[in-house]
Amino acid sequence: MTTAGLNLIGQALSIYDSQLRLVVSNRPFQTMFDLPDHLVQPGALFSDTIRYLASIGEYGEVEDIEQIVDLRVKQALAFEPHYIERVRANGQVISVEGAPLPKGGWVAVYTDITDTKQAEALLRARSEELSDQLLGRAEELSAANRKLAATNAALEEAKRQLTEIEARTRMTTEMMPAHIAHLDADGRYDYSNRRLNSVMPGRPSEILGMHISQALGSVAYNRVESHLQKAYGGEVSVFEFTEDQDSRRIRVSFTPDGEGGVYVMSVDITEETQARVALQQTRRRAMAAQMTNGLAHDFSNLLTIILGMQSRLERMGLSEDARELVAATQQTARRGGQLLNRIADMTGNRTPQPKATDMRGLLEDLRILASPSLPRGVGLSVVNTLPDKALMLDPGMVQDALLNLVLNARDACGESGQITISAHTISEIWVEIAVSDTGPGFSQEGLKKALNPFFTTKGDKGSGLGLPMVYDTVKLAGGDLSLRNTPSGASVVLRLPYRPAPPVQEGxxxxxxxxxxxxxxxxxxxxxxxxxxxxxxxxxxxxxxxxxxxxxxxxxxxxxxxxxxxxxxxxxxxxxxxxxxxxxxxxxxxxxxxxxxxxxxxxxxxxxxxxxxxxxxxxxx
CATH class of the missing domain: 3.40.50.2300 (Response regulator)
Known part of the structure; x- marks a missing residue:
């Protein structure tokens, strides 16, 4: 339909690309210049067309055809809007109006104005009332009008290009996984790519004219306000904070615009932070291993010597009181060996190996595994609201950590009480698993120090390494652990990154x-x-x-x-x-x-x- 329409107009038209290859032309273009078929096919070179026209006398007497070709090609490559009128060798007068295209190349329209020129000449010859000067002015005005029309067309094309660039820029910013915005001098948004809601769920998307404190909410605004004031003072500020609603980690940059306003970019870096936490924990464990391995080796040797000497004393026919002292020394030395083994477990090469894990099955297995070790008066229940899909976790490490917490809760409950394991997701960012009990809860000192190695409230019955090992496991996976007291007892909360397992393949x-x-x-x-x-x-x-x-x-x-x-x-x-x-x-x-x-x-x-x-x-x- 486009081709048919172009063929029906009374003007000739041609479009060449940035390499001066023909993209499209209509039938009047071929007939006006008597062009052979191969020069009106897509891909035909502009230089070949000029060479052909020069060879048939289109430009009059030409001594050097290639010079004419080079000149016309250079003019075409300049891609500048133009309007000219030219008398052909056959006496026909044509106007040529050209305009550049947005991605290079140009479009040209050729109009036969022979009749118009003849009418102007007849008017000049037959009019005695009009002076030569008036006719000249009229001709100049007519030519000027035509040039003005060409210029207006070029301006309209430039306006269209600017509109297109603006739309493309907005589309690009709206597709970016970040919130990009601009605040005026009063802290109100005068530009936004409408991505605030995706970076910080629960916030509005349409925020133009809104003050930043209203858009973010009072809690989040209080965390960024000091950095924003630095930006209004002319200082670039880049920082991170944890958003309260679902514990996302947000990186924000405030950049002064030099005119009293501030550019804003906010990015959700939760996954990056999870990976960073896991890497930091791995490095800490490597440093701890370097520090403790040598000491553990020496202590192991000393304990071995002590146990050997106690065995020799035991065979010497000592009194009953002395035998009891020997037995107590042996028991203490063996407990020291067990402690060294647990230290080795904490600092050894424990690399998480995530695999597709059925959390429903894992928690049910944990309940079956832990129940026999509980007193008859202590109940264990599981409340699981996780999605019914496999998650990428290390099932062994997770189950070991939860079993450790269940046994701690058992000790807190004594002979009667209730232990509850609850699991749910937070905005498909975290898997939160809490082990709660109805015991006396953590003391204030316990809340502060329970994650420190060797801190224990169980006296000589505890090593003080249980919770630190759980903390180590969670950190290795890129998560976090928190302790809290509840109205009915205590709760230990694990947060692990939410990673759905990839779909199962077959074949x-x-x-x-x-x-x-x-x-x-x-x-x-x-x-x-x-x-x-x-x-x-x-x-x-x-x-x-x-x-x-x-x-x-x-x-x-x-x-x-x-x-x-x-x-x-x-x-x-x-x-x-x-x-x-x-x-x-x-x-x-x-x-x-x-x-x-x-x-x-x-x-x-x-x-x-x-x-x-x-x-x-x-x-x-």
Missing amino acids: LVLLVEDSDDLRSQFRDMLVELGFAVIEATSFDEAFVLTKDVTDIALVLSDIRLEGNETGLDLLAKLDPALPCILMTSLPYSDPLHRAALQHAPVLRKPFTQAQLSALIQDEAA
């Missing part, structure tokens, strides 16, 4: 990797994602398996393999319809790596299970 994967250690690691990843796995170490083994096994759903292969053949050679032999993912530790500059990117997705080693799962899902899609 058979051919894994091709020549390193035993890496192959084992990749196999575990695939199995945890729900795949069955067959393995090969070389091109020959893998090729035979692809021939013998017909239900392979995916091939995951290293680029470098045993022997001369590579993963690329294997890929060339496979059915093109069979999904294949290559992996490598080669740098991007390596020719093999660059060649692989042309044929299949490439995972750069090392990679995570989440990265592998995401790429497999992309391939399946």
